[in-house]
Amino acid sequence: MDNLLLTLGALTLGGSAAILLLALASRSTRSRYGARWRCWAWLLLCLRLAVPLPLLPQVQAEIPAPIQLSAPSDTVIYQYRPGSGTQNTFPEQGFETPGLTGGQGAPVSPPEQSGQVSGQIPQAPGTGYTLSLSQLSAALWLTGAGAMVLWAAFSHLRFLRYLRRWASPASDSRAVCVFQKLCSELGLVKRPSLLVCQGLKVPMLAGLLRPVLLLPQEPLTDDALRYSLLHELTHFRRRDIWLKTLALWVNALHWFNPLAWYMVRLVERDMELACDEAALRTLSREEHTAYGHTILQAVNRIQSLKSL
């Protein structure tokens, strides 16, 4: 566990540097290079940070580093010793440190023990337990990571329960036709289920293993329907939810690192930008404005819901 924590620490420090470099690079090159390249970079970084094991082979002992520092001993912060308040129990066991004041024949130990050492000098009881700093750190880390994973699972289960109650297969022929037409245009052999869900304001792709494309109950205009479905199906084709899940896993492992949380935001942002770029490539130049207008309408719908 100590090695795992050390590897994790090294990884999170190196990962932080990489996140900062990528963030700075993306800011300065955003207008020149497509977001999909950044998404590839994030994917690679997430894959690296998702496995807290050393990637490069360990340097062997016969090749000493120029400077070697001995690892500090793990600080014991709690030690349980039943029936004993102190480790040095020698005097408490009835012994006297042999000295010269007793003179010849003076007892140096209780008479019944005849000065024998064996079994008399107290030893640390083997039944105690200690809690070291590394054990505490490991427990804290595992607790944080476990809490994040559990929270994600719990949220998704709650979401699925909501869908079971409030979602139903789309019956609007217009929406179904647009959906089928776009799937064919994008070359999707395996297609997500198309559902209509109450309480939803804008279309959304959800689900990792069996993704569903959710449509709001309120009818959308033709343009909004088409561009929204195109955007979500592009997410589906790019398997963006898998990238998002990977980023979530990295965030759970490195929950103590604020830059990991920042990276998740950057991943989501670049994922959306890359999805827009991919969708726009299937549209004519004249349709780009309508696509942008659809985004504005969708945001406006959400904002109006929020203001309500």
Next chain:
Amino acid sequence: MTHLPPTFFATALSRSARETELRLLNIVQWKKGRPPIWAMILTVLTILSCGGLVSCQKTEAPPAHSLRHDSGATPQGDPEVTPTPSDPEVVSLDGLTLDHTGEEDDRVTVTSICPGGLYPDGMTTVEVTLGSGESLSWEYPYPCFPSVLPLFLTSPGRQSLVLEMDDRTSNYGAAQYFILEIEDGLLVERAHMGLWDSLETDLLPDGGVISGLEWTDREDSPLQALRVPVLIDKWHEPCYYTLTWDGAQFSAVSDEYFTDTEVLPLTNGRELTLELVGRWDYNALDNLELYYSQVRVLEGDALLQTITPQFPLPQPWVFDGDTAAQVTPPQANYPSFGFSAEYGFHNLDLRDVNFDGFADLGLPWDTTHNDVHAWYLWNEQDQQFEYSFALQGDLTVDRERGLLMENRWEEGPHCYYYNAHGQLVWLGPGGP
């Protein structure tokens, strides 16, 4: 109104104005190029080297296979190895006088670890913290159950540390001992005993060193002396060696005896203690013989009697000459030195063989298959055991008929009874 719960596994639209602005800007500038190859390679290398950018992992090195003495400083090129502690045994003492300051302000901690329980891999470390704050250490690449004892062995103003390392697997209490002292700012080893692989420097190279250390004050100096037990065999108590400092070196002198102890339940709860002083010597056939040279009879702390072997045995106290001839072993069968201490065949026999209600003492007086016991009967009036006769083989005591039956190796059973004067009378061969 229903509200859709959030989930991490979805592509929900962000409400962020900044993100919306970025998306719209991205639509306007939708046609973008590919980063240069070198930038992509650099990015990949940066990402892959993430875990290697910072390394604070220690490298496992094989454990040292020799004694190490140091003062806490690690020599260059010899990295400190800290095995993962597993089930550590720790002993600490403080208030010691390990340096020459005269202050009882020093502390010692002995830690023994056996990583993963893979005996004999492991390490025993002695760490001394002086009152001045200086730390010294000493290591031995062997796990044990440690004990440590401070004694004035070489100087009346400074204690030596006697480290007892009990073997973790021995079933007879094997142990190793080290005497450590502080000299010239270093914790050094002054002597060792019980090391099987360092016979030339071992003070007790013949092996058999076991736990059970004792110490005593010396009569000839203000120093103290160690008493180290050495096992003769598993049926007897150990022989002790006295370890003293002569001003230049330690020397070990054997007691040349061991003392077995038996409890003799005399009668009605009254118990006597028998201290059998054993020795060993080579007989005429050049075989090593263990024997008791002295049997001390004690009641509590009071010495009642000391029995020593007599060559030849005294005249038996029996009824007639025939009986005397039967219960007097031939001198050719006598043991060479004393009562036999060869356990397993010639055992001590403690039981009432004259039916007076008091236990009697049968001491092995034979080294042959005849297994003769010299019987010393308890005399209640004199409060002494008195030699009476010697009988062969495993004795059968028939209390109901008042008979004793020898089981001789070649001749078979011979019967005896007691007459009215309490004298043994030979009945003849065969059972009753």
